[in-house]
Amino acid sequence: MSTTGIDARPPSSIELDRRAFRRQQTTRSTLIAIVSTVVFAVAAWIFVINTPGWSRVQQTFLNWDVAVAAFPRVIEGFWLNVRVLIYSVIGVGIVSLVLATVRTLRGPIWFPLRALAAGYTDLFRGIPLIIVLYLVGYGIPGLGVFPRMPAEFWGTIALVTVYSAYVSEVFRAGIEAVHPSQRLAARSLGLSYSQSMRRVILPQAVRKVTPALMNDFVALQKDVGLISVLGAVDAVRAAQIETAAYFNFTPYVVAGLLFFLLALPMIRFTDWYTARVRRREQMGSIV
Incomplete structure (x- = not known):
């Protein structure tokens, strides 16, 4: 008996609600991560450029003309x-x-x-x-x-x-x-130690x-x-x-x-x- 009809059934409304909720949570988490990252980066940048030695550090380590x-x-x-x-x-x-x-x-x-x-x-x-x-x-x-x-x-x-x-x-x-069974299985098939190591053990x-x-x-x-x-x-x-x-x-x-x-x-x-x-x-x- 074919199970094509069973496999092709559309997901239930409960499953659709779950998928929608997961997409919503993923989008919300992504937005929160982006906003928090931007806020943190801006705060760190404002702190750095307002330090007393920023101009000297900028000239010594971040000189564009010297970099070029x-x-x-x-x-x-x-x-x-x-x-x-x-x-x-x-x-x-x-x-x-x-x-x-x-x-x-x-x-x-x-x-x-x-x-x-x-x-x-x-x-x-x-x-x-x-x-x-x-x-x-x-x-x-x-x-x-x-x-x-x-x-x-x-x-x-x-x-x-x-x-x-x-x-x-x-x-x-x-x-x-x-697992040792992999080695034993390879040897039981007639593979030598080097063959079992090369073809079975090392790839895994x-x-x-x-x-x-x-x-x-x-x-x-x-x-x-x-x-x-x-x-x-x-x-x-x-x-x-x-x-x-x-x-x-x-x-x-x-x-x-x-x-x-x-x-x-x-x-x-x-x-x-x-x-x-x-x-x-x-x-x-x-x-």
Whole structure:
């Protein structure tokens, strides 16, 4: 017997009233949020511009002429940050996956590798990034073993070294969050350990930890600016040069805005994806 007629029935008047009420509440909440935000922003702006030192701060940090003059050099250095970010993301993804996989290996024969991976993650999660930048950027070239490389190369190595320790733990948490029955089912189908890990476990693990990975990516977007301590003329170093030239801090504000604009799309996408995952996991539980 076909249920098309039942499925095609229009919603009841009670359901229509509920939908109308929800739309009304959503519209009301949106309007209240907009009005309260505008009021707060106007109040904050009035407070700031009426402070005694506002004119001096405006001239020192928000000078439009200096911003226009410094922008070409700052944006040129910013593209270096973008290149370092791209290479760092690729390197972190590869190294962290290897570390996470090694730490999930079973059997006593793999204990030395597990201990080495655990020591690596403990060490580089405990050392500040700026110290690792100095150690890698000045210590390794000082050995005289490697050919002369630009500062951004060693900065990328330091970023990959530190962030791989953090991201590998995120991947490991995702792998261990996959139910053991998934692994057993894959092995019962004849898949080897590596095949079951690649085709069954890792896809589920990555899906579980995607919001955390996105947050680490946002943090990495900001920390690429630290390669300036090695002498690389990136956006931060270029802003420092322009600040010294104009005796004005506005170039730093320009560099900060560029980093903000780089991170903003990923921040918004991370919030959207996290909310989407939460709604999917809580589907049917919200009254």
